Amino acid sequence: MKARDLSVLLGVILIIIMLIVPLPGWLLSVLILGNISLALIVILVSMNTQEALQFSVFPTLLLLLTLFRLGLNVSTTRSILSEADAGGVVDTFGSFVIGGNPLVGFVVFVILVIIQFLVITKGSERVSEVAARFTLDAMPGKQMSIDADLNAGLISEQQAKERREKIEKEADFHGSMDGASKFVKGDAIAGIIIVLINIIFGLVIGMVQMDMSFQEAINTFMRLTVGDGLVSQIPALLISTATGIVVTRTAGTGNLGTDVTGQLLQYPKLLFIAAGTVFLLGLTPINFFLTTIIASLLALSGYLLLKQTEVVYEPSEEEEDETESAAMKSPENVVHLLNMDPIEFEFGYSLIPLADANQGGDLLDRIVMIRRQLAIELGIVIPVVRIRDNIQLNPNEYRLKVKGNEVASGELLLDHYLAMAPDMEDDEIDGIDTKEPAFGLPAKWINEDLKDEAELSGYTVVDPPSVVSTHLTEIIKEHAHELLGRQETKQLIDHLKETYPILVEEVTPEPLAVGDIQKVLGKLLKEKVSIRNLPIIFETLADFAKLTNDTDLLAEYVRQALSSQLTKQYTDEDMALKVVTLSGKVEKAIAESIQQTEHGSYLSMDPDVQQRVINQLHEEVEKLTIQEETAILLCSPAVRMYVKQLLDRYLPQVVVLSYNELEPNVQVQSVGVVNIA
Template structure:
């Protein structure tokens, strides 16, 4: 690699020296052929790159090649004006290429200048300018697109960084090409000036210093000047063409040769039509000698390409059928059947309009909003909800599955509204009796004509999409802890590590594993507590994980750290928190019934005592029905975890809090005491 660097640096130094030091004609001829060869190589490379950034060094290379040609022009001008000879290559171009005719040579040279300066260079300059402007204007949108893909989880940080670097390189490249295209334009102008100088000054030197007759001086210096101009314009034209190809090249998966052949021959029938037109053209005085071979070639080529493509399509179809058959027979196909969606929403065929956007259904949009709402509320990203129709269900029914098991079901009437009573029944409101699926409230399915009257009577009236979205929200909120596995916790931890690397390293992988952290988070979600304050949770785990790895105890410590959050969740602003407390005898009995094992601590109370406690709790909950808040049991921190173990199966809607989980400014009102007897 170092040798290559030295070669480039040494080459640039030699080019600069060419502008100062006279070169012998033999070395100059070698350098002229080298210039043509390098220009040809650059052109071929531009034809084979799939996108412009693969040849990102082109703007710098363009400057070096322009400087190289100027150095050659200076050297040839020095030889022409001092010796009247510029070497074998220029003499050959002056004699052989243009037939020794000065007029023909000047015409060829002017055509090359016009093609390069007006056609190729001017067009490439304009394209480079527009491409640079559009690339810079599109940068903010591309950056936002990358950020959106990363936030959606479609790409990772490394891929996002790679894409951002590519966008920056594109902007730098097209900006450089906008300026580098001016080199080609200036080179064309310089070539015309140099040829004019060689021609005019050469004739003057030939007559004044070399003693040549006017005719001989004009003939000699004209051929040398034209030969020098053509020799310099051929590589310049190749470089100009390469410049135009680079700035007009769009990103693709293949090189230009393959794309031209694929796209130009994409419609073989058009080749046949073009061949027929050329054949008809031969019936005119133009004659068949020039048109017939081309017509036959195009018709035969079109028919041959068409036949080969049909065979290729048949072969591909046969291969695909064979692959599908092998895949069906393979073991992998059976393994794929074991995949299970975390969340599924199935519905009967009558509810298809709910999910069909062409029929006005917005269920998909509602589910997106539900996932966003629960992410803000619970602090977790729920998996995508798989929506599918199921002909085995009754037409108006739906069901919700978590990890393949049904957890809820409901029934809708799309042409009706669900009306829930405010507490005072209105006998004039008629409908089909049902239950609101999310909370089990008594409700009626009413028609469009009854809707306005029901609203005036104080009923809460909702449409079917709102019914099902509310039900789905509550089910996902209730079962969120079942959707948080080790993989999901790993994603949360990785996200937290971006902002709090030291905090994460203090917790995992030592002293706690991802599985230990997952158990704590599941315990919190199971009691409907948000884990959005993940930094606070990890701070607590970092403090207490050195003392214990029991998920239950760690959960209790975390709950106490989240006291402000728990207080805001259960204690309404300006109102006292109504609670049910435990008698000292009951707390003592629960403490004495705790059994400690190597797998954790558990409540092991005798059946009789458990039955009496649950009976007393049931009576207390019935009295709570008249209140507008959820039942809350308040107890000491030492027994809170075990009271929850006792009540969670039979009374899942009861919240169990400890004194340490409430802020000191909360006013607590005891509405009853739960006894052991």
């Protein structure tokens, strides 16, 4: 154990001994001087901290110092009442303050106690209480501010994590200080009671047991009581002052001395006004010589400070040009241009109110909710969405980019609402014809005056922020597999390893590398299958990765393991599912067209047969679309992967499921069969 740690433990044990075992006068003097030294160190440290968290141990230290001081009070009281002696320090302090007059000395001591209890201690307690309450009340706002900065790209994930930890520590610190300040108050009350005990019982013991006269007892025990009270109250006063300084200290650029002098003297001209006022006071019966000296010092200080503020170095134009030229030539000025944001949201100048909180925009807060929603739905952490205005776009236009490539765009009218009719041919409401950007449905931009009328007519009315939020959500879902790279996959693996270390070790780095796992997860996300249930996914990979390293096949095995999830995703409350199926002839033709190579397998189908399959499936999908049903194709597990590869080029919206991906209790209803003559 380190010497520092051992010293703290021995100090706590010493406090316990002080409460039980009588101590000699010389040792009490040593401990009293040590108590005063500790109090001085604490207040000096509190004055030199820039923010409260730099002295985060203060609440605990406050408790230990209070206990130490009370232990000293008990020991000195025992010595005073039993031996009429408490060491040289107590006797010296008492004699110095009393100065031959016990009554005057006691009055001075009482004034000191009143200042300590009513001013410093009460004030520190109140400040601690208010600071704790306001810190806790401000936590949600600070958390939202961090999330907004994160989504705006102003800070990184690591910086956001550090800021959140700092907020939590601040809340814990001020909560602890609120409780610790009660110890300071209790210590002040205990000190007053101990003083009364020393005086009353000291007089009784001195006259009854020690055969002292009343005057001798008063002189002796009043001197010792005042001395004991001083050596106790002076450190208590310093600690109470340090408590107030720490709690009221806001983050600054320097310590307390730097901030006080820098901010108090930041307006030198005001010192001339103060000097003139003090000089005018000298024209009254107040000492003219004294006021003139003070006014002169103030005026001189103001003059010197004013000269300092005027001497400011201003670089020449040539130096500025050289600095800018050097900055442009530096490699760092170009390197940052290589960074590419995973997701970008750009908008024209008319849409700035969407993202400006001062104008009522809540887009940043909506993006925070989108990231949380997709983390729950898809099981991945969506990267930060970079939001910026772009003067090259039309005023009402916006566009979305994924890894630098534009993937979607749209237009918004901020002073309108988007109305979508249940019947696409319904034109009862006047408005500007458009299309809903997320799903491409016919819609209209209508004025706010027509909003109520449109809702009564059965229209779905949506405000512009909700329109763009929905569009952004759907685009991120569609491109989630592109956003999941090896680095993001490694983060998911590390997160899973905290709970399932053995499972992760069985899968990676052998037999599957991070890249292999990323391919499997990417294939699932591409078909909008959530990867949130990582334990089941890794269990499946652990079972089948020993048999094959083909990521396409591994993804099929994982899909079958997630049958309960897929069933719930596509069936209704009655566990019913309407599907289109493939005839046995079509499945046989597909199975016979599968080509096996050393790099995997692929579908090589006759173009004529392939086109007929696509045409028939297209007809069946149109029928389901008219009935507002999800287009689902059900086939055997052996060909599902290849059927999906075929449809990705022609009908990417069709969901392809295999029989093994559905639970046994699903009521499958075939509404069409794809066949070839």
